[in-house]
Amino acid sequence: MELRHLTAFIALAEELHFGRAAARLHMTQPSLSTQLQKLEKSLGVTLVARTSRDVTLTRAGREFENQARLIVRQMDTAAKVTRAVATGEERALNVGYNLPASRHVLPGALARMSRNHSEVVVSLWEKRTGPQLAALDDGTLDVAFVYGRPASAEFRHRRVLQALPLVAVVGRAHRWAGRSKVPFAELATQSCVLFDREQCPAMYDSIFAAAADSRIGLHVAQTADDPGATAHVVSVKPLVGFASWSRATSAGMGAVGADTVAVTLCDPVPTIDLYLVWRGEESNPAVDAFVSCIEPA
Numbered sequence: 001m002e003l004r005h006l007t008a009f010i011a012l013a014e015e016l017h018f019g020r021a022a023a024r025l026h027m028t029q030p031s032l033s034t035q036l037q038k039l040e041k042s043l044g045v046t047l048v049a050r051t052s053r054d055v056t057l058t059r060a061g062r063e064f065e066n067q068a069r070l071i072v073r074q075m076d077t078a079a080k081v082t083r084a085v086a087t088g089e090e091r092a093l094n095v096g097y098n099l100p101a102s103r104h105v106l107p108g109a110l111a112r113m114s115r116n117h118s119e120v121v122v123s124l125w126e127k128r129t130g131p132q133l134a135a136l137d138d139g140t141l142d143v144a145f146v147y148g149r150p151a152s153a154e155f156r157h158r159r160v161l162q163a164l165p166l167v168a169v170v171g172r173a174h175r176w177a178g179r180s181k182v183p184f185a186e187l188a189t190q191s192c193v194l195f196d197r198e199q200c201p202a203m204y205d206s207i208f209a210a211a212a213d214s215r216i217g218l219h220v221a222q223t224a225d226d227p228g229a230t231a232h233v234v235s236v237k238p239l240v241g242f243a244s245w246s247r248a249t250s251a252g253m254g255a256v257g258a259d260t261v262a263v264t265l266c267d268p269v270p271t272i273d274l275y276l277v278w279r280g281e282e283s284n285p286a287v288d289a290f291v292s293c294i295e296p297a
Contacts, residue, residue: 003075005039006068008032009047013065016055063103070102073110074124091120093286094141096132100246100274101145105160105294112293120286128225129200136277142287143278148202150277160294161274166206167248168263169241171234181264188216193239195225202272207242210270235259244272 008025012032015021022032040047047061057065097106106124113122125141132144136155150157168187170176197204211218221239224230230241248262276294278287 001039001042003072005035005042006072008035009039010065010068010072012036012048012055013057013061013068016057018055066103066107070106070124077121077123091286093120093122093143093290094125095122095290096125096127096135096141096144096146098126098128098132098145098147098274100161100164100244102126103246105145105274105276108295109290109293113290116293117286117289120289122290128195129202130198133277136279139279142284143276143290146202146275146277147200147272148205149273149275154279154281155277156280157275157277158291158294159273160276163271164274165245166203166242166265166270166272167245168265169231169234169243169248169260170263171236171238171260174234174238174240174261176240176263177261179263181266183214183267184210184265184270185214185216185267187211187214187218187240190240191219191221191238193222193224193230193233193237193241194218194220195230196223199225203242203244206270206272210265210268213268231260242270 008021008027011024012018012021015024018029018032022029025032036048043060043064045060045064046058047064049056049058049061095106110122113120125135127135127144129146129148132141132146133150133152133155135141136144137152145160149159168176168182176182194207195204208218222233222237224233224241227243227247230243233239234241243262245262276291278284278291
């Protein structure tokens with residue numbers, strides 16, 4: 001995957017017309033088609049549906065457009081930060097985030113930052129909750145979007161999304177693959193793939209709280225700390241993984257939509273809250289500006 005493929009795809013997503021997108025990019029239509037084919041091949045998904053009359057984005061294409069914009073914006077930010085450091089005029093802000101934040105919170109927040117605080121250069125870093133909190137503690141990150149209310153009294157926080165549901169993720173050969181929802185208690189008969197608690201304590205605790213409410217135990221047969229690794233494991237083994245609904249229903253899960261299926265869990269539905277977290281020991285104008293650009297939950 002190359003940056004030029006992302007910029008070409010974004011132009012096509014905006015124009016929904018190969019001729020106009022190619023002209024905008026100063027290239028031929030065959031060249032644009034070739035770049036799209038290479039991008040789709042590298043991802044293993046179809047991003048654009050074409051007929052003789054229409055060009056539309058698939059569901060995976062609509063989600064990938066959001067992710068592509070974040071990547072391109074990050075590349076632009078890297079250039080701006082480098083130039084700012086060189087001139088000694090930097091006001092940089094390092095923001096950690098996860099996929100629900102990138103889908104539901106960051107686009108609006110970054111737009112407001114650009115309008116109201118254009119002097120602040122925002123760098124984005126996708127990490128799970130545990131690594132984000134560790135980076136916030138050591139100063140690598142200035143703010144973070146994490147699951148669960150932080151336990152440390154040194155952090156300030158604001159809840160930005162409430163009761164995000166967790167779902168089961170299984171391979172297409174799994175016997176749950178054809179079901180729309182499954183009672184949580186049925187996990188008593190399944191083996192699971194799960195991450196270490198330190199990677200995401202709130203999600204881990206929500207899963208085991210739902211198991212306790214269902215009066216069952218969970219058999220964890222394998223661990224996989226990376227969400228993409230979870231998708232790959234369940235695609236080839238009869239195991240059940242877990243993901244947020246936002247990740248499981250997006251192209252960001254990796255194999256979801258190709259080799260895996262998201263299945264709703266119910267009775268009870270495990271949920272998690274998303275929090276914006278920042279250090280509270282000293283005032284940071286860039287952090288204060290970013291916090292002011294986050295809409296209330």
